Every structure is written in C-alpha cells, then in structure tokens.
Amino acid sequence: MKKYVPIILILSTIKLIIQLFGNRNYGFHRDELLHLSVSEHLDWGFMEFPPLIGFIGKISYWLFDYSLLGVRLFPTLAGVGILILCCLIAIELGGKFKAVLLSGICILAFLPFYRNHTLFQPVAFDQLFWTLGFYFIIKFINSKNKKFLILLGITLGLGLMNKYTILVWAFGIFIGLFFYQKGNAFKNKWLYISAIISLLIFLPNIFWQAQNDFPLLKHLQALNDNQLDEINPMEFGLEQLNFPFTLIISLFGLAAFIIDKNLKKYRTIGIASLVIFCTLWLLNSKAYYVFAIYPVLFAGGAVKLEFLFSKKPMFIYAITLIVLLPSIFFIPESTPILPIEKYVKYAQLEEKNERVALKGDYADMFGWQEQVKLVDSVYQQLSPKEKNNCVLWAENYGEAGALKILGKKYNLPNPISRHGSFWSWGYGNKDAIVWISLGNEKPSVEYVFEEVELVKIITHKYAIGEENGIPLYICRKPKIDIEKWWKDYEAHIFD
Secondary structure (H helix, E strand, C coil): CHHHHHHHHHHHHHHHHHHHHHHCCCCCCHHHHHHHHHHHHCCCCCCCCCCHHHHHHHHHHHHHCCCHHHHHHHHHHHHHHHHHHHHHHHHHCCCCHHHHHHHHHHHHHCCHHHHHCCCCCHHHHHHHHHHHHHHHHHHHHHHCCCHHHHHHHHHHHHHHCCCCCHHHHHHHHHHHHHHCHHHHHHHCHHHHHHHHHHHHHHHHHHHHHHHCCCHHHHHHHHHHHHCHHHCCHHHHHHHHCCCHHHHHHHHHHHHHHHHCCCCHHHHHHHHHHHHHHHHHHHCCCCHHHHHHHHHHHHHHHHHHHHHHCCCCHHHHHHHHHHHHHHHHCCHHHHCCCCCHHHHHHHCCCCEECCEECCCHHHHCCCCHHHHHHHHHHHHHCCCHHHHCCEEEEECCHHHHHHHHHHHHHHCCCCEEECCCHHHHCCCCCCCCCEEEEECCCHHHHHHHEEEEEEEEEECCCCCCHHHCCEEEEEEEEECCCHHHHHHCCHHHCCC
C-alpha cells in the first residue's frame, strides 16, 4: 500500500490545483446561494433536499465567512476524496501501480466531475458517499470483517441525509448482494444491523418530512412536471457517449465485474451498477445522476486492462495518455479556470446586443452582485423609519439567496421569496410600509400593492436570460391580506 502513496498523492494534488483555479472565478451559482441560505435556517430537512448541505454550509460560514474559494473547497475535497477512493478500490481489486495510475487518470479525465466538484451542491457529496459505499462493500468481500458493514450503514445513512438519490444506489446493492455467495450476505445479522444504523441516522429527516406534509413528494412531482418529463429518454444514454474514452474504461470494468474470472467475487458491484443505471434510466432521471457509479467502474476497468497487458506494460501508459489528453482542452468548459474575457475568446462566443450567451452554469454565476448593490442603493435612500419597516421581496431563490448571502456585507434585511424553501421561512413583516421588489413582474406587484414605482430594469452582459432585464420596484400600501396571499401560494412554490 505504501508504495502507491506517491502516485495517489500526485494525482490528488493535480486534481486539487485544477479545482482551486476554477473555484476562485466568476461568482456564486444560484444553487450555491440557495444551499448557503438554508444554512442560515438549520433544520432536519428542507423543501428541496435533506439537511446535510445546510450543515456543511454552516461550517463553511464559520470557517470562511462565505468566501467563494472557501465555500467551494468542500465539494473540491469531496472530489479529491473520490479520486483517492478510486485508486484504493483498484488496489483492493488486486491492481498494481499501472491500475492505480489509470484509475486516478480516469477521474482527472472525466470532465463532468470538474463541474460537480466546483459547485457547492449535494452532488459532489452524493458521488463521494456512493464511491465510499462501494469501497466498503469491496473491503467486506475481501476481509469478511463486520466493521465494513457497519461503515457501509453509516455511509448510507449520511448519504440519505445528503441526497435522496442514494436510495437507487441502495436498491442496486440490495439486488447485487443476491449474486454474492448465492445471497449468503442476507444471512449475516450485521447486514441488518447496518440497515438499522442507516435508518436511525435518516430518521430525523423522515420525522421532518412527516411534520411538513412530505414536501419531498411535491418537489419530485414538480421536478417531473417541469424538467424530467421534457427529457428525451435517449438523452440519458447518449450523454454517457459524450465521454467515450472514460466510458470504454468503465465498460471494461462493468464486464470484468460480471464475467471475468479474476474479479468474479465482486460480481455484486457489476450487477449493482447495472441495476442502478437501468433504474435511473427507467425513472427518466438526469444523466448526471448516474455519474456516481463511474469511479468504481474506472477502478475495475483499470485492473482488468492492467491484467490484459501485463506482458506489454507500455500499452497501459498509452491508454492513460489516450484517456487524459483529449480532456485537457475541454476543462475550461467544466470549471471556470479562465477569467471570463479569456473564456469568451476560448469558447469563440460573440457579443450581440451587448450580451454574451454563456452556457447555463456559467451564466448563472453572473449578475447577483449587481442586483444586491442596486437593492442596497435603493434601501440606503430610505428614511430610518422606512428602513426599520422594509421588506425585500425576491421573485426566485437565486435572487433571494443573493440578497441573503451577498447582502450580509451590506447589512440588508433578510429577504423573502415564495420560491421553494424561502416560502417556508415566511413573509417577514406583513405591516411593512416599504417593499423593495426584485425580479417580480409588473402584474405580480400591482396585484399586491396600490403604489408601484419602477426603479430600474436590471441588465447584465453575462447573466442568464431569466436574470437579464428584470425589474426592481419600490412598492407601498398592500391592498390584499399578505398572510393569506402567502399561504395560498403553497401549491406553487416549486413552479
């Protein structure tokens, strides 16, 4: 094991450096602003996701005061952890130096991981828990030590507190275990103790869901209606083809786990991966949901290829270069290592009508700071009495999150929004004499207030379309019952 530490350390350092270069650029993504906002309202669950991301966000605030580089350090460390685990899995599968090298290179070459390990979202931690779970299963198969089943249960429990999609992983493992020693694992009491530990860790979120009328189900329905229904099922499979060289390695791993005589005792992993992939595809999931199975497949594929070319080791080094080199050019597409002006030139984007159409993730990192500054300039012009009786009303969670997180240094009041978790935190001061509305369209504000004054239409060169050309209003004299208006919107908070 010690002899592999240098190569694992080198690969991990490369991963860390690339991610840190990307982490410092542009601004917070709208989803990051939501995840940091929930950390200001710690609970056992939130309307859109389980509670762990909020807890990590709180740690980030304690350590780094919501600095961009500090916040993004957490998903980056998860990504580095995935690379290390991928290499360790290769070792557990019987791989030597070249298998460890190829495993780590696959993580460096798999472009979606750069995006996943940049943004402060549950995705990076979800991938970490999946990979860690596979690692503990393999350790158990090799050692028969019950402690790895206990660690597996803890991993699943924490994974459930991070992202519910790990239930699909658990289902895959459940099916896969029938192919381990003809299902003997189900005669092991420690497997059930492990499941109980998972349940106990997850139990607070179950209680929270019950107390809040199971918002998870409403969110899943809204997600299905607004996003998943529009996904062409073929896109799920075709998306995997966008990364052909790492895909080939993973397919070698999948085949080796299922049919190779040298890895046949790990058939559980292959079957589980196949079940997970098919389940997610049948559920019409987003393509990136399945990326979490790739690290263990990379490790399996690397070990298989090392064995195949044991007498021609130079072939492994050639494969490593073939996997890695084509990805290097595209890294700036996945994590913002280039300053925006250089990225625009790199991506050959053209400016039209004083606008540059960035891809969605990057476009969602711009405009928030300008919105907050403008709201602050309006807020500072109010009289002391108006400041003490002012509500900041944002249309969506991105705008509300910007006012909440970026507005901290301006000492702005806490914003309200009827979008997602922000709705659950209430409408603030219903008797406020001044409301500053950000992003809400004219019909919406005129429905609520008698006096509506347009301050400015906010534009931004790089911001995503829905955050370009948004209005900022000063509103006074509500003409409806604010409390009833707020409560009546409950059915639409995920729209």
